Amino acid sequence: MRMSSRAALAAATLSCATVLAACGSGTTGDSGSDGDLSVVASTNVWGSVAQAVAGDRIEVESLISEPNADPHSYEASPLDAAAISDASLVVYNGGGYDHFVDDILESIGDDVPTVEAFALFESGEYSDLHSGHDHGTSTDAPASETPTEDEAAHDHAGDDHAGHDHNGVNEHVWYDLATADAVAHAIAEQLSELDPDGAEVYRANAADFHESLHSISDVTTRIADTHADAPIAQTETIGHYLVLSAGLDDVTPTDFTNAIENGTDPSPASIAETRQLLLDKRVGVLLYNPQTEDKVSREMRSAAETSGIPVVEVFETLPEGVDYIQWQTRTAESLAAGLDSAS
Known part of the structure; x- marks a missing residue:
């Protein structure tokens, strides 16, 4: 698991203080001076998932969208910190992959609502989208969530394939369809709380995404x-x-x-x-x-x-x-x- 330059990030985070003072510090449900909801994603991968759920009601901002960018080595800017601080909802990968998001959230000290893909991945929830494999943690499911025979066929936790998760934990969870599904539904629930009038739209969009x-x-x-x-x-x-x-x-x-x-x-x-x-x-x-x-x-x-x-x-x-x-x-x-x- 590769990490971004922490020295550069620390400098950017320190310089964020001036920017944040000018932009204003976001609070739960706030989204900037125009009063609209603001959704910020660490990369355009999760930004695309968020946009699929938000639909026409919200424009999602992705901090990393350059096709040739390497998020592992991304250096956060003060403007990134301001966007996260003012966001109504932050969607990111987690698992150390886009660590700059965790650092910014910690530095601003605000209770900004988040959806973290890796945390949902680790929960080991089962669906019909091949989520039966090893998530790096216990994957024991409640009786009501016991995987089907088809799902069990994809459970590599106990066979030789499990050995190819070379670091024990693999943070590239956007290639796990069950995690993408869980992220979409978590976004729908968060947005439904922030915007009750759009709840039906958000939940329907998450179902369509599934x-x-x-x-x-x-x-x-x-x-x-x-x-x-x-x-x-x-x-x-x-x-x-x-x-x-x-x-x-x-x-x-x-x-x-x-x-x-x-x-x-x-x-x-x-x-x-x-x-x-x-x-x-x-x-x-x-x-x-x-x-x-x-x-x-x-x-x-x-x-x-x-x-x-x-x-x-x-x-x-x-x-x-x-x-x-x-x-x-x-x-x-x-x-x-x-x-x-x-x-």
Whole structure:
């Protein structure tokens, strides 16, 4: 799990005091001088989910929206702090991924309503969207929430696949459809409290979002049915939950992905092992994050392309011109197409 520059963040947070004094400090239900509700998301991934729920009633602001940005290394500005302080609702990933949000919330000391995706992920709630896998915590469900037989088929907590959550906890939970579903419904409930007149709209939009998620889970279910336990590789574990929901086997050397995820240099031995895995065509696809590419990851992509292994790109922010549903559907379809071509 990589962290942003804390030194730069501390400087930005300290300079926020002047900005916040000018902007005014937000309180629960407040949203700026015009009286409208304000929803702020850390990235445009969660901003897209929030916008799907808010609909036409609220314009959601995403602090990180640049397609080539790397949220791990994002440095918060005083304007970011002001936006969070004045927000009616803040939606963010959590789990240390966008730590600048936690730092700003702590520094301003305000009771700003929030929806944290990682906290919902850790709750381990079951749905019909493949939430049966290991969330890094106990996943015992109440009797009324016992997973169906189909969901249980996707529970990798007790098998060899669980070992591929290389750090024990993987914070990239936007690839977990059940978490996206939970975030949408949590946003709907928060907005319903802040804007009772729009409650029916928010809840209906969250229900529509849930139904749209099935366009993605239908693809991952087909992958699990046709390519069960197919070996794949990743340059880093961004797509961990996509891999789990599709029933695939990430065989990338643990030392390699741990180093990439922690922002350190992989050992020569792990680089050689990963390269040989690709050159020997022992995997069906390579999942590749172009937002954090470096010499090593580019070398792995080159090895995959040399061997004719399809490369499936996974991102940390939304590509331009698509929403969450379109993005995740395209990614799942790209994964399916890659595996089909490798069969």
